[in-house]
Amino acid sequence: MSTQTMTRRVGPYALLVPSLVILAIAMGYPLVRQVVMSFQEYGRAQQFGQPAPFVGLDNYVDLFTDAQMWAVVGRSLAFCAVNVAVTMLLGIAIALLLRRVSRGPRLTLQIAMLLAWAMPVIAAMTSWQWLFDTRYGVINWTLVKLGFESFDGHNWLTNPWSFYFVATVIVVWMSVPFVMFTVYAALTQVSEDALEAGELDGASPWQRFRHIVYPTIRPVLTITLLLQVVWDLRVFAQIYYLQGVGGTPSKTHLLGTYIYTLGIGQSDYGMASALAMFVLVLTLVLTAGYVRALLRESR
Amino acid sequence: MSRTLSRRLWGALAIVIAVVWVFPVYWILNSAFQPADRLRSPEPAWFPRDLTGSGFARVFDDAFLDSFKLSITVTLLAVVCAGLCAFLGAVAISRFRFRGRVQFILVVLAIQMIPPEALFISQYKMLGDAGLYNTVGGLGLLYVAMILPFTIWMLRGFADGVPIDLEEAAMVDGCSRTRAFFTITFPLLAPGLVAASVYGFLQAWNEFTLAVVVMDPSNRTLPLWLRGLSDVSNEAIDWPGVMAGATMVAVPVIVFFMIVQGRMTSGLVSGAVKG
Numbered sequence: 001m002s003t004q005t006m007t008r009r010v011g012p013y014a015l016l017v018p019s020l021v022i023l024a025i026a027m028g029y030p031l032v033r034q035v036v037m038s039f040q041e042y043g044r045a046q047q048f049g050q051p052a053p054f055v056g057l058d059n060y061v062d063l064f065t066d067a068q069m070w071a072v073v074g075r076s077l078a079f080c081a082v083n084v085a086v087t088m089l090l091g092i093a094i095a096l097l098l099r100r101v102s103r104g105p106r107l108t109l110q111i112a113m114l115l116a117w118a119m120p121v122i123a124a125m126t127s128w129q130w131l132f133d134t135r136y137g138v139i140n141w142t143l144v145k146l147g148f149e150s151f152d153g154h155n156w157l158t159n160p161w162s163f164y165f166v167a168t169v170i171v172v173w174m175s176v177p178f179v180m181f182t183v184y185a186a187l188t189q190v191s192e193d194a195l196e197a198g199e200l201d202g203a204s205p206w207q208r209f210r211h212i213v214y215p216t217i218r219p220v221l222t223i224t225l226l227l228q229v230v231w232d233l234r235v236f237a238q239i240y241y242l243q244g245v246g247g248t249p250s251k252t253h254l255l256g257t258y259i260y261t262l263g264i265g266q267s268d269y270g271m272a273s274a275l276a277m278f279v280l281v282l283t284l285v286l287t288a289g290y291v292r293a294l295l296r297e298s299r
Numbered sequence: 300m301s302r303t304l305s306r307r308l309w310g311a312l313a314i315v316i317a318v319v320w321v322f323p324v325y326w327i328l329n330s331a332f333q334p335a336d337r338l339r340s341p342e343p344a345w346f347p348r349d350l351t352g353s354g355f356a357r358v359f360d361d362a363f364l365d366s367f368k369l370s371i372t373v374t375l376l377a378v379v380c381a382g383l384c385a386f387l388g389a390v391a392i393s394r395f396r397f398r399g400r401v402q403f404i405l406v407v408l409a410i411q412m413i414p415p416e417a418l419f420i421s422q423y424k425m426l427g428d429a430g431l432y433n434t435v436g437g438l439g440l441l442y443v444a445m446i447l448p449f450t451i452w453m454l455r456g457f458a459d460g461v462p463i464d465l466e467e468a469a470m471v472d473g474c475s476r477t478r479a480f481f482t483i484t485f486p487l488l489a490p491g492l493v494a495a496s497v498y499g500f501l502q503a504w505n506e507f508t509l510a511v512v513v514m515d516p517s518n519r520t521l522p523l524w525l526r527g528l529s530d531v532s533n534e535a536i537d538w539p540g541v542m543a544g545a546t547m548v549a550v551p552v553i554v555f556f557m558i559v560q561g562r563m564t565s566g567l568v569s570g571a572v573k574g
Binding site for chain 1: 305306309310311312313314316317318320321323324326327330338339342343380383384385387388390391392394395397399400403405406408409410412413414415416417418419420421422423424425440441443444447448451504505507508511512522525526528529530538541542544545546548549552553556557560
């Protein structure tokens with residue numbers, strides 16, 4: 001066999017080794033271990049060296065018969081649905097608006113969005129915490145000036161509903177720029193001629209959107225929607241942060257923070273692993289169709 | 300309604316939205332440079348007056364420097380390792396047709412769909428057992444794995460964009476395959492490598508969840524340091540200091556981000572629209 005053929009045969013595999021080794025150590029092994037752990041009793045005692053007995057589906061049974069876990073799942077799905085819907089609608093609306101305005105306002109809005117997008121999550125959280133501050137927050141001050149006296153000294157984070165409201169405001173604020181820029185870029189692909197022809201033929205703005213704009217930007221909307229669903233379902237940093245600065249953790253857990261509390265807080269690694277497996281399956285179910293479609297293209 | 304008038308009204312709406320969106324960013328800067336007592340007055344301090352840098356001076360201490368060093372070390376480690384591995388991997392899937400290629404692409408794609416929150420429990424246990432809990436190496440390893448799949452994906456796109464005919468022409472002229480690759484394709488790949496590295500840098504620099512999980516509270520990356528400043532258990536929060544801290548964490552990110560964002564969006568969109 002010539003050297004040339006050897007390179008062709010072995011070369012690609014040698015090139016893949018470093019990536020495969022790292023992914024196997026940092027993700028493959030933990031994944032396998034987590035599957036195993038989810039069928040074990042793995043608590044504080046095991047942490048200190050006791051053997052971890054296999055308990056079959058016990059962790060899953062406990063989890064699925066636990067009302068609090070379903071409350072967390074329900075809240076996470078609802079939080080995800082609301083945040084994705086608001087983000088997508090605002091993002092699309094602002095992208096459409098961007099096409100109707102002249103250069104000055106367009107640049108101003110784009111720069112504002114870019115700054116919000118580039119803000120590191122924790123720096124943004126810090127700013128919002130200060131805006132919603134009980135005593136010195138601008139939001140309470142403004143509401144009082146507008147005549148809502150009851151907001152004087154109002155604490156936004158103690159009540160779960162207003163806790164989620166604050167979290168939603170922050171998540172939407174941070175996610176809209178990505179949707180807006182992506183949709184705006186996609187809108188540049190829409191044929192101007194077709195739009196003008198539609199307008200001459202008397203099509204309403206909605207009809208023009210539905211029959212000319214929408215079909216062109218549909219692939220971009222699909223991928224954006226999917227990414228938003230994945231991101232908002234697993235929101236951790238924002239919830240963890242808000243819980244740390246005044247929220248009531250037991251009443252405001254979403255899936256991410258609940259796994260953290262079960263595992264690292266209460267050392268119940270078996271249950272935490274079972275819940276993590278559930279989140280993984282949920283995400284894969286939600287994204288399977290998209291991954292299949294992408295794969296078909298890359299063949 | 301005339302066309303100009305409607306354009307003006309839409310323009311006004313766009314400016315209003317811009318002001319709302321930029322306000323939290325403005326508020327960080329505005330608060331960072333004010334003295335603390337002015338921020339605690341009943342009337343909000345809308346504009347910077349009595350400018351002072353004392354907030355910056357208060358938070359720029361050893362704790363900040365330690366966190367900064369930790370963040371920069373772990374981020375660079377992750378970016379360099381991920382960049383090297385991804386470069387080799389991208390070359391393999393873009394330049395060779397081999398058994399298992401499609402499966403590898405499938406794995407890379409599927410990994411990006413795994414939420415980090417679904418793995419951190421066993422990653423935490425693994426690092427603990429390996430004696431890597433609370434170490435740069437342990438956190439770095441998780442960060443490499445976190446940014447690697449997207450980096451491979453991005454570089455593969457760049458490599459596919461360089462026609463293989465160019466390399467083959469060089470080989471006809473007598474270059475070896477490797478030499479042809481490094482003289483023809485590699486220079487064209489460099490911008491992709493830069494863009495992917497900056498993207499990885501942003502990811503690792505801002506990462507919060509894994510840092511909370513595998514680092515000890517005494518040994519914090521910058522996002523955790525910043526979070527520590529505004530903890531409520533800390534009775535009198537030094538707001539100008541906290542805002543100065545937020546500014547110091549955000550500025551490098553914003554600068555880097557401005558450089559790469561155009562490429563990120565256009566790459567994503569061209570991929571999605573063409574698909």
